[in-house]
Amino acid sequence: MRGCVEEFHPAIGFSPGESTKKPGLMEEDRISQLPDQILQQILSLLDTNQALQTTILSTRWKTLSHTLPDLRFHLSRFAPSNNPKTAQPLSHRFSHFVTRLLSLRDGTAPIHNFHLSFDTHLLIHADQSFIEKCILYAVNHRVESLRLHARCRPDITLPAAFFASTTLRELELRQLGRVICSPEKLxxxxxxxxxxxxxxxxxxxxxxxxxxxxFSGFPELEKLTLRRCVFYELVVKAPKLRFLEIVDESLYAYGMEEISAPLLTSFRYEAKLPFHCSKVDLPMLEEVYLDINYKQQPDNIYNYVNPTTMTLRCVRMFHLLGNAKIVALTLDTVKVLEKYRGLIEESPCPFPYLKCLKVMKGRREITTVLRRVMNYLTEGTLYFDSLVMLLPQDVTVVEKNSDDLFEDESDEQQLELLFGIEDEII
Known part of the structure; x- marks a missing residue:
């Protein structure tokens, strides 16, 4: 006679199935016999709302839910909604759910990861006081990784206790807008x-x-990512920084005054306009990824950038990052260099230590690159004989194309433009 087995599912407990055991005998619950630490690791892979569903299994599982070291709350997994009319009430229910769970949690149990996300395409404003309470709760429970994704009104104020944390190693803030810091210095x-x-x-x-x-008060900072942030004349001095990423979707070049990172090895930059900075100190720079994706919109005078300015800024950007040995450029970036021949032909080699040049697909459909541009990027490097150059398979190197609109200016005029005038946006 065929009997019954119990198959375990983390979200719904046990369900009947088939077994060779005799009727009336209970299948041994081996998963519940695992140590608490292993079970907590299993539950940490789930969203906290899903992990809580295991409390129906037994008293032990309910106790485990009150001591979870990894808390991940996602609005979209709590109760997905595509209706704008119900989105904000759903947000209030979600906040109440999180608050209730934190109040029932074992107050002595530490938190390793605290992730809170109002991740929805709908415009939902999270309650400012609720977000601040979550931050304080996480810090008071020795959080190591704190991630917050929420649109908040009014601004978020970080309490002084936040900056007294001796355990926080990873911080991610998305869409919070302006974050007010109560101490005078971060x-x-x-x-x-x-x-x-x-x-x-x-x-x-x-x-x-x-x-x-x-960031001057972050002496151990190793990885910094700035996406769609607002800064004026930003200064980054980070003695241990190794990775820096900047993404800017506005029509304004990312204004920086100084980058001093003696251990930085990787720099990634994506924006509509080339990067510029008054002072750069990156002696250990190894890898650079650059994506300049400006595209003129027809009949929009507010979205027009002088092509000469684009080329000048791009060449200057290359020289600021000249220590790089591995350079990755999108085709959109390479196209910026095609307009004015004299400018790049008379300019010094931008990457004298270049060992590998990668040209990659960008946002536009581009199938050709000019040989003179490739020569500008590669000739004159110390490792020219062993240089590795990678191009997409469907991209051809050509001598001239229809976009080759060189303006006949003298070499002296071009060099003066390159090193002697201020940037100009028309």
Whole structure:
């Protein structure tokens, strides 16, 4: 006679199936016999809302849910909604759910990862006081990784206790807007990874500019990502920084005054306009990824950038990053260099230590690159004889194309433009 087996599913418990055991005998629950630490690791792979569903199994599983070291709350997994009318009420229910769970949690249990996300394409404003309470709760429970993704009104204020954390190693803030810091100086002495998307640090009045040097109090910072952030004359001084990423979707070049990172090995930059900075100190730079994706919109005078300015800024950007040995450029970036022949032909080699040049697909459909541009990027390098150059299979190197609109200016005029005039946007 065929009997019954119990198959375990983390979200719904046990379900009947087939077995060779005799009727009336219970299948041994081996998973519940595992140590608490292993079970917590299993539950940490789930969203917290899903992990809580295991509490129906037994008292032990309910106890485990009160001591989980990894808390991940995602609005989209809590109760997905595509209806704008129900989105904000759903947000309130979600906040109440998180608050309730934190109140029932074992207050002595530490938190390794605390992730809170109002991840929806709908415009939902999270409650500012709720977000601040979550931050304080996580810090008070010795959080190591803190990630927040929420649109908030008004601005978020980080309490002084936040900057006293000795355990925080990873911080990710998305869409929070302006983050007000209560202490006069930001200081997270043990932070190693910082990811900012659509937010910035500031003090005082809303109309005050963002902090000019916000990362000076992060001596252990190794990885910094800035996406769609607002900074003016930004200064980055980071003695242990190894990776820097900047993504800017606006029509303004990312304004930086200084980057001093003696251990930086990787720099990634994506924007509509080339990167520019008054002072750069990157002696250990190894890899560079550049994507300049400006595209003129027809009949839009506010979206027009002088082509000469684009080429000048691009050449200057290359020289600022001249220590790089592996350079990756999108085809959109390479196209910026095609307009003015004299400018690049008379300019010094931008990457004298280049060992590998990668040209990759960009946002536009581009199938050709000019030989003179490739020569400018590669000739004169110390490793020219062993240089590796990679191009997409369907891209051809040509002598001239229809976009080759060289303006007949003298070499002296071109060099004067390159090194002697201020940038100009028309």
């Amino acid at each position: 200081s997270l002495p043990y932070l190693k990874t910082l990811f900012l998307d659509g937010c910035w640090f500031g003090h005082g009045d809303y109309y005050d500019p963002p902090l000019k040097e916000p």
